[in-house]
Amino acid sequence: MEHSAPPFFKTGPTPLAxxxxxxxxxxxxxxxxxxxxxxxPLRQLAAVIIYPLQRIASAPASIxxxxxxxxxxxxxxxxxxxxxAEENFSNAAALQQLKALQAENAQLRALxxxxxxxxxxxxxxxxxxxxRDPFSRKIIVDKGLQNDITPGRAVVDDRGVVGxxxxxxxxxxxxxxxxxxGQFVPVQNLRNGLRAVLAGTGNDGVLELRFIPLNADFQNGxxxxxxxxxxxxxxxxxxxxxxxxxRNAAQLFARITCTPLAGxxxxxxxxxxxxxxxxxxRPAEEQKPARPKKPRKG
Amino acid sequence: xxxxRAAPQEILLPVKPGFIVLTLIAALLLNLxxxxxxxxxxxxxxxxxxxxxxxxxxxxxxxxxxxxxLGLFMDVADGTLFGQHALAxxxxxxxGIVLHRRVRMFSxxxxxxxxxxxxxxxxxxxxxxxxxxxxxxxxxxxxxxSFVAGALWAPLGVLLKLPQRPKPDPYHV
Numbered sequence: 001m002e003h004s005a006p007p008f009f010k011t012g013p014t015p016l017a018x019x020x021x022x023x024x025x026x027x028x029x030x031x032x033x034x035x036x037x038x039x040x041p042l043r044q045l046a047a048v049i050i051y052p053l054q055r056i057a058s059a060p061a062s063i064x065x066x067x068x069x070x071x072x073x074x075x076x077x078x079x080x081x082x083x084x085a086e087e088n089f090s091n092a093a094a095l096q097q098l099k100a101l102q103a104e105n106a107q108l109r110a111l112x113x114x115x116x117x118x119x120x121x122x123x124x125x126x127x128x129x130x131x132r133d134p135f136s137r138k139i140i141v142d143k144g145l146q147n148d149i150t151p152g153r154a155v156v157d158d159r160g161v162v163g164x165x166x167x168x169x170x171x172x173x174x175x176x177x178x179x180x181x182g183q184f185v186p187v188q189n190l191r192n193g194l195r196a197v198l199a200g201t202g203n204d205g206v207l208e209l210r211f212i213p214l215n216a217d218f219q220n221g222x223x224x225x226x227x228x229x230x231x232x233x234x235x236x237x238x239x240x241x242x243x244x245x246x247r248n249a250a251q252l253f254a255r256i257t258c259t260p261l262a263g264x265x266x267x268x269x270x271x272x273x274x275x276x277x278x279x280x281x282r283p284a285e286e287q288k289p290a291r292p293k294k295p296r297k298g
Numbered sequence: 299x300x301x302x303r304a305a306p307q308e309i310l311l312p313v314k315p316g317f318i319v320l321t322l323i324a325a326l327l328l329n330l331x332x333x334x335x336x337x338x339x340x341x342x343x344x345x346x347x348x349x350x351x352x353x354x355x356x357x358x359x360x361x362x363x364x365x366x367x368l369g370l371f372m373d374v375a376d377g378t379l380f381g382q383h384a385l386a387x388x389x390x391x392x393x394g395i396v397l398h399r400r401v402r403m404f405s406x407x408x409x410x411x412x413x414x415x416x417x418x419x420x421x422x423x424x425x426x427x428x429x430x431x432x433x434x435x436x437x438x439x440x441x442x443x444s445f446v447a448g449a450l451w452a453p454l455g456v457l458l459k460l461p462q463r464p465k466p467d468p469y470h471v
Contacts, residue, residue: 019392022362026388029381034431039380046374057330129332133376135433174377202434
């Protein structure tokens with residue numbers, strides 16, 4: 001058989017030599033990616049090559065979903081229609097109020113010469129798949145550079161913040177969910193305006209408020225919204241609800257666990273927020289406030 | 299296992315390089331399916347499995363370049379550190395190529411006992427790299443996929459050998 005060739009045939013370097021070459025190559029890539037971020041062009045190239053495969057692989061699920069949508073029963077459709085009409089009606093009242101409030105707000109802000117808040121522009125995107133990586137919480141969505149997505153955009157669904165765009169490919173982008181370990185969201189307690197930093201834990205449905213003093217006023221059921229002080233997440237988006245507060249006098253900080261409001265692990269459609277306010281330049285020589293870290297690559 | 303030695307004696311047609319490429323693309327496609335929830339834990343790494351299969355069966359037709367490139371594609375698809383799967387698949391390919399004569403002496407069941415540790419090694423490399431990059435240990439369910447892959451070894455062998463089986467000769471009496 002052809003694989004048991006005698007050694008006097010020329011077969012190139014030995015397997016061990018090849019292993020060492022390719023292992024060294026991989027390690028170089030690892031270090032270059034983890035430490036220096038040099039490899040974006042290479043990554044983009046590989047992403048373009050496998051893009052058709054990614055689309056093909058996610059096609060069965062989306063086709064199944066569309067077929068399922070098509071065969072909804074008449075009664076469930078009518079029920080949903082009635083519910084939506086009702087919702088629309090109640091929203092309309094709130095919306096009219098909102099218009100008035102916005103106008104008033106604009107006037108007041110003009111009076112105090114505050115920066116105008118940008119209106120949020122959103123781009124709808126479909127979730128192609130969740131990254132097959134139990135170490136991190138990421139999803140891949142079907143909008144990318146072609147749709148002017150840039151890294152750092154906030155991603156929301158109809159209930160709250162889902163995560164943040166961390167990598168952008170030509171037609172896809174990668175969203176790190178707020179539950180990812182190492183993903184931080186600056187938040188504010190809606191009830192009393194206390195600011196804090198919300199950290200992902202790596203588990204679905206569990207978030208944690210870090211470094212909150214024992215006597216801070218956080219209670220079960222408090223709603224947390226983005227504070228917008230980071231310039232990444234626009235202010236006022238709902239993020240999470242406090243689910244458990246543990247105050248142990250032996251420890252320096254309270255243990256506050258929260259659950260995300262958005263269906264972080266379970267959606268097929270998300271919105272990518274486009275309009276963001278540019279953060280003012282940072283003061284040079286001051287104590288830096290807790291600043292949301294960009295998630296580590298990887 | 300009476301026919302343990304008999305099975306490999308069957309004379310197969312040479313495998314077409316196009317078929318190897320096709321199976322590798324199919325494995326990549328299977329890996330890219332939108333797995334979620336428990337499926338994610340149970341899901342074997344099809345690319346690792348197929349790379350290992352071809353490295354054991356046809357160590358001269360496939361090698362480090364293919365394993366390495368597939369690893370890079372998996373890294374991009376998963377959004378992980380660049381080179382992580384590439385390193386793991388390279389070492390897997392090396393193990394497959396070095397052990398191929400030994401593994402092919404055995405029948406399917408002992409072969410699986412070789413394959414599972416190799417796939418676990420593949421997982422361990424990935425975990426080690428993630429650990430160095432600062433990730434937590436994901437829990438022991440991370441290894442389930444490799445055992446599922448071991449269970450798939452026998453059907454995979456039958457499936458991938460199909461195009462190599464000689465066609466029955468109509469003039470043969």
